[in-house]
Each structure stands twice: as C-alpha cells, then as structure tokens.
Amino acid sequence: xxxxxxxxxxxxxxxxxxxxxxxxxxxxxxxxxxxxxxxxxxxxxxxxxxxxxxxxxxxxxxxxxxxxxxxxxxxxxxxxxxxxxxxxxxxxxxxxxxxxxxxxxxxxxxxxxxxxxxxxxxxxxxxxxxxxxxxxxxxxxxxxxxxxxxxxxxxxxxxxxxxxxxxxxxxxxxxxxxxxxxxxxxxxxxxxxxxxxxxxxxxxxxxxxxxxxxxxxxxxxxxxxxxxxxxxxxxxxxxxxxxxxxxxxxxxxxxxxxxxxxxxxxxxxxxxxxxxxx
Numbered sequence: 001x002x003x004x005x006x007x008x009x010x011x012x013x014x015x016x017x018x019x020x021x022x023x024x025x026x027x028x029x030x031x032x033x034x035x036x037x038x039x040x041x042x043x044x045x046x047x048x049x050x051x052x053x054x055x056x057x058x059x060x061x062x063x064x065x066x067x068x069x070x071x072x073x074x075x076x077x078x079x080x081x082x083x084x085x086x087x088x089x090x091x092x093x094x095x096x097x098x099x100x101x102x103x104x105x106x107x108x109x110x111x112x113x114x115x116x117x118x119x120x121x122x123x124x125x126x127x128x129x130x131x132x133x134x135x136x137x138x139x140x141x142x143x144x145x146x147x148x149x150x151x152x153x154x155x156x157x158x159x160x161x162x163x164x165x166x167x168x169x170x171x172x173x174x175x176x177x178x179x180x181x182x183x184x185x186x187x188x189x190x191x192x193x194x195x196x197x198x199x200x201x202x203x204x205x206x207x208x209x210x211x212x213x214x215x216x217x218x219x220x221x222x223x224x225x226x227x228x229x230x231x232x233x234x235x236x237x238x239x240x241x242x243x244x245x246x247x248x249x250x251x252x253x254x255x256x257x258x259x260x261x262x263x264x265x266x267x268x269x270x271x272x273x274x275x276x277x278x
Contacts, residue, residue, distance in 0.1 A: 002086045003076065010088050010135060017085060018046035023138030023165075025129060028052040029069040030078050033173040033181040037142040038082045040170050049086040049136050050079055056092060058124030069186050088136065095131060104130040106160070109153045112247055113240055113260065114271070125150055126157050133163055140166040144173075146180050148260055148273040152247055172273075174200065180272045187268040195233035196265050199272040202227035202239075206259050210276045215253040217241040220276075228263055237262040237269070244275060 004010045014021075022041030026034050041048045052075055059065040072089065079087055103123055109115075110122035133141065141158075143151050151169045158167050173181045178200035179193075188196055202224035209223055221241050228236045239261040241250050250257055256277025263270050 001076075001080050001084055004086060004088045005090070007090070007094055007135060010086075013086060014137065017049065020045045020047075020139035021136075022048045023132075023136050023141045024048070024050045025132050025141070025143075026050060026052055026075075027054045027068070027183070028075050029071055029183040029186070030075045031173075031181045031183065033144055033146060035078060035082055036173050037144060037170050038079065038084055040168065041140065041142050042083055044140060044168070047085045048083065049088065049138065050084050051088045051090070051132055051136070053090050053095065053128070053132075055095070055124055055128040057096070057127060058121050060118060060120055063118075064184075064187075067187075069183050090135075095128060103127050104157065104161075106153045106156050109149070109156055109247055112249075113238070113242070114149050114262070117237060117262065122150070122153050126153060129154055130157065130161065133158075133165060138165055140168060142168050142170060144171075145169050145273070145275070146172045146182065147271070148258055148275075149247060152245070178204065180270075182270065184268055184270065188265060192233055192266045192268065195231050196270055198228045198231035198234050198265075199261060199263055199270060202261070203259060203272060203274040207274055207276060215255070217250045217252065217254050217257065220254070220257070220259060224259060224261055228261065233265055235264040237264060 002013055004013055022045035024037045024041055054068050056065055104126045105123045106126055115122055143154060155167045158165055177197055179196050205227055206220045206223045221239050224239045228234050241257050241259050242248060243250055244258040258273055258275055260273035
C-alpha cells in the first residue's frame with residue numbers, strides 16, 4: 001500500500017494503478033462504515049485509492065474541527081487490512097494554498113435540511129470533493145448513505161460538472177443496537193451513547209408504520225419526533241420526510257421518502273436517516 005502526502009507524489013503514482021480505479025474520500029478516524037466503502041470499491045475495481053483529510057472548510061467556526069478524532073496510524077493499519085492500493089493524506093496547505101478563492105457550490109440542494117443549520121457546510125464539501133476528484137481522477141467513487149444529503153449533493157455536482165465518475169452510495173452500517181456508525185460517536189459518554197439509540201428507534205418505528213400501510217408524511221414525522229422527545233438527553237433539531245432525489249419536503253401521502261433527522265445528544269450533534277419505498 002502506497003502512502004502519499006504530496007500532489008506531485010500522487011501524480012507520479014496514479015499511472016501505475018490498474019483501472020478501473022475506485023476512490024473513497026474520508027476525513028479519517030475510520031470505522032466499519034468507512035471500511036464497507038473500501039470493501040465495495042475493492043469488489044468493483046482493479047485498484048482502490050483512499051484519501052484522509054479532515055476538511056476545515058466544511059466546519060463552521062463554532063464546530064468541532066479541532067476536537068475531531070484523528071489516528072492516522074490506526075487508519076493506515078485498517079486500510080492495509082482491506083487491501084487499499086494507495087492512501088493520499090494531503091495537508092491543508094496543499095488543498096487550500098495561500099490566496100485560495102475558488103469554490104464549488106450546488107446551490108439549491110445545499111440550502112435545505114442540513115444546509116439550513118450549517119449554511120457553509122456543503123460549499124466546503126463540494127469544493128474539497130471536486131478537488132479530490134480532479135487530483136485522483138477515479139473511475140468510481142464511494143460515499144455512505146449515512147450522510148444522505150451529502151450523497152445527493154455530490155451526485156448532483158458530478159452530473160452538473162460532467163465528471164465521468166460513477167458515484168456509488170452504500171448502505172448505512174449500524175452498531176448492534178441500531179446506532180449509525182459515526183466518528184462523532186466517540187464523543188458520547190456511556191449515558192449519552194445509550195440515549196443516541198433514540199434516533200434509529202424513531203426511524204425504525206416509522207419504517208414499521210410504513211410497512212403496515214402508513215403513508216401520511218406528517219404522521220411519519222411525528223412517529224420519529226415523539227420517540228426522540230421521549231429521551232431526556234436528546235434535543236431534536238429537525239425531522240424531515242422528503243423526496244429522496246430532490247430533498248424537498250413532502251406533504252400528505254407519500255409513495256417513497258427519505259426520513260432524516262438531526263439530534264443533539266448532550267453536546268454532540270448526530271444525524272441519521274432511512275429510505276422508505278422504492
């Protein structure tokens with residue numbers, strides 16, 4: 001496994017990688033959710049590249065960039081075990097050199113849901129992913145359904161900018177108790193970790209109601225809301241029942257939908273979602 005830190009090294013190594021080339025961009029502190037993307041990329045491609053970069057531009061000033069968990073040596077050991085061919089670990093100076101002033105933004109999709117609460121977040125995400133795509137030039141790229149809006153935004157960006165890259169969205173990987181795997185779960189104390197189960201419990205209750213014939217969007221939202229609000233340590237920020245492709249909020253009866261939510265458990269902000277219908 002090649003470990004690359006500079007753009008020049010990356011440029012020298014890319015011609016030696018077999019095609020098709022699969023790419024998994026990460027912010028590091030890898031868990032089995034990330035590794036499931038690497039496994040899928042390994043299945044689909046002749047070579048796999050992974051990036052590790054805690055992108056500062058997708059964090060607001062009051063968010064957790066400085067405390068975001070990091071353990072590069074652990075990450076590299078895990079990636080070696082999954083058979084990654086190349087890992088690129090660029091610095092902030094490489095990705096955002098002095099005088100940097102060009103941004104990539106998906107305007108409509110970035111302003112709703114998560115974008116309503118984190119207005120600069122997706123501009124940072126799409127800019128860094130565009131730069132990573134330009135540098136790595138993969139045939140296929142892999143993202144997790146856990147960040148559902150991010151997946152839709154990046155798919156739109158790739159389409160709009162004519163990237164000849166196949167975007168694959170992989171299922172959420174959950175802990176045995178249902179909690180979606182997230183690097184931020186490490187922030188949770190024992191009681192908070194138990195409280196975090198309310199997100200998936202609410203989503204699973206909505207799925208159960210849908211499977212029994214419930215189709216009213218407001219009732220599906222309320223099922224999730226009520227379950228979260230039963231948990232004393234949880235503070236619901238939003239729950240959405242939206243069109244899976246446009247992310248526009250749905251009213252009345254739905255045939256398919258993306259139910260997503262953001263919840264503070266203590267000081268930690270967690271997100272989760274579930275797709276219902278076709």
